[in-house]
Amino acid sequence: MNVKSYLQRQVPILPLAIFRFAFGLLLCISQIRFLAKGWVEELYLAPVFHFTYTGFDWVTPLPEGWMYALVWATALLALFISLGLFYRLSCILFFLAFTYLELIDKAYYLNHYYFVSLMVFLMIWLPANRQYALDRWLFQFKEERIPQWCILVPRLQLGIVYFFAGIAKLKYDWLILGQPLRIWLQARGDLPLIGPILALPFMPILFSWGGMLYDLSIAFLLSFRRTRFFAYIAVIGFHLLTFVLFYIGMFPWIMIVSTLVFFEWKDWKRLFPKLMVPALQPTYNFKPFIQYLLIPYFLIQILLPIRHFFYNGPVLENEKGIRFAWHVMVMEKTGYVEYELTDQETGRSWKAFPSSHLTRAQEKQMSHQKDMIVQYGKFLKENHLQQTGNNCKVVARNWTSLNGRPSALKIYEAKEFK
């Protein structure tokens, strides 16, 4: 069988429908959790300054009522996606609303939020509502088979996440020093039962290499029929362990649920023999442009995680190209920033402290990311100009500590803030 015929092979829609149901439900829970933790107020409404992405300065929070309504809407839309109700419209609206929320402030960038945006974007183009969905009943859909590539699309996306997360771990700190796991595991040494085991001196290296090998290989192992079952057990074990050991929110659950898409319809049929999988039904007809849309999409997905290799300096230090690149849990980094402002007219100098405008969460993220340090410095400069009509010179002093190293001072001179 050649590649083309493999990709075009007609297969039951079932794995995609199951993925849609589970993934949508998890997103719904995730958004309700977001509301319950009070993060709408804390992350979007309370801050007086937001770290917008380049080119997205126009993305600002809505008024309070609208903000809450929007997050509730994303929860509802996620439920619709899960149930397969107005599926495509729900995917489009969820993608737009969720991505808008993520674009408000890069201080809140999380790899799994980015993954959610990407996956829902892909789901817009995939007919996951043709079976086991309310849309089937509502719109009298008949199709139950789709080309194989439709199921490969979310698998490929997941494979990219895992594989590049593995590539990101191919670093001296991770593989040789066992950092940052050495810090994190030692801090968990008091856990009942497993604490003493985690504190063993060779565990950081064992965990580091295990994590790296897991990330690099798991998508392949999930793809093979013979290894799939054991690979999925590994997925559950790995992510449950990360859930216990680290504070990474919904990430473990998202990956445990998403990787269900690697199971073939035959696997599901073996598990649930009574599952209806009709053999001869009409096939979903795709508009050809969708396939051509996906080729550049995945090309970008492969280029983004490796772009940092083309920048100067170690990525963990300068963090250039670290976002959208699946650098998941690869560093323990803390920082401290203070600004010195000098009024160009009066010659007076004073220190400015980020806590005057930033929340602790924003300040924490900014404290080790140069682009954000510069962004806030420019804000201080502009703020002073508006208040006094005078220009001022800004200098930032930034101390950062990476993976247990002593803190190092970097000074960002006035030219950075022009």
Add this chain to the structure above:
Amino acid sequence: MQRIILSFMGLALVTTLTFVACDSETKEMEIEVEQPTPVDRVAMLTNIFDNVALPAYDAFELETNKLVEAATAFQANVNATNLQAIQTQWQNTKLVWEAAEVYDIDPINNLFLHNKVDKYPLNQDFVERNLNKEAEMIDETLVENSGSTTKGLPVLEYLLFRAEDGNDILTQFTSGPRAAQYTKYVLALSQNLKAQAALLKKEFSDIREGFISNTVDGINGSVNRLANVQVGLLEEILRAKLNKPLGNEAGGVAQPEKVETPFAKTSLQAIRQNLVGVRNSFVADEAQDNLYDLLDESHSGTGEKLSVVISTAFEDSIAELDKLDESIADMVVSNPDALTPLNDAITRLAVAVKVDMANQLGLTIVFNDTDGD
């Protein structure tokens, strides 16, 4: 299908080897060779709680008792000697409080008791409104029902150390138009401080078991909570107690009135006591497991120990502070550069705790618990 996957795996292997070969991360750190001495975290937290934290609140309660005694004596006999006595006792109480200030640790902070003891700046209009009431209306109940900016140590300072237009302070209590109000307000404030101190000590004692047994890592662990209040106070010293009077919120124009104790002029000593209090939370009883031991436990084995760095930073900060012999309010106007070495020393201390300690122990210096990575 298998051929496709195998091809991908082959490609992956080649890519992997390429990236390992190309990795240019910093490699200055050596592999840990020294097996650290294990720290008993329960013993460490018990040491901190029993030997420095609770005694700090205990000492504060003791001083507030003396404050009430001084206020009672002053009310009974308003004269220069008793005024001097209560002023001195206010200073003693304030400075002891500064050493306890760091222990506004979760869940104590949820009670906002620290605000009731020492929230500055006070609201002068509200204080004056209280002073303008009938003397009979001014009592501990009024103070208890007043907002945080209308009671506590700053208001007491306002009454005891601020001379109204041209009068001397004693006159305000003897023949001033509101002499009775002044005297009663002083007593009521002192009594309320005593009540707050007793409540604080009780509430703090009640969290003992939770504090010493909460050895878990993460945002809710006692070490993490303690680190957050340590960092919070060091940043407060820098931002509010030092740099606000230097003009950090006024375009560099000195604001001497923004010092912590604008009337008693003990701001410098207050900062010193803050530093001593935070240092105590690291050292506790030196003979037992303490935070420095925990830092040594997680030391990488190379370079200077962070416990030494932090300990030195404390000593440097206090030494720089001891070199200063004027009040902060005077210095920000006459010689602001004199404060630079102190500013720098406390910044180095804050960096060592907030950046280095947090990194080495894997702590989360942030008050919310948003997801990571």
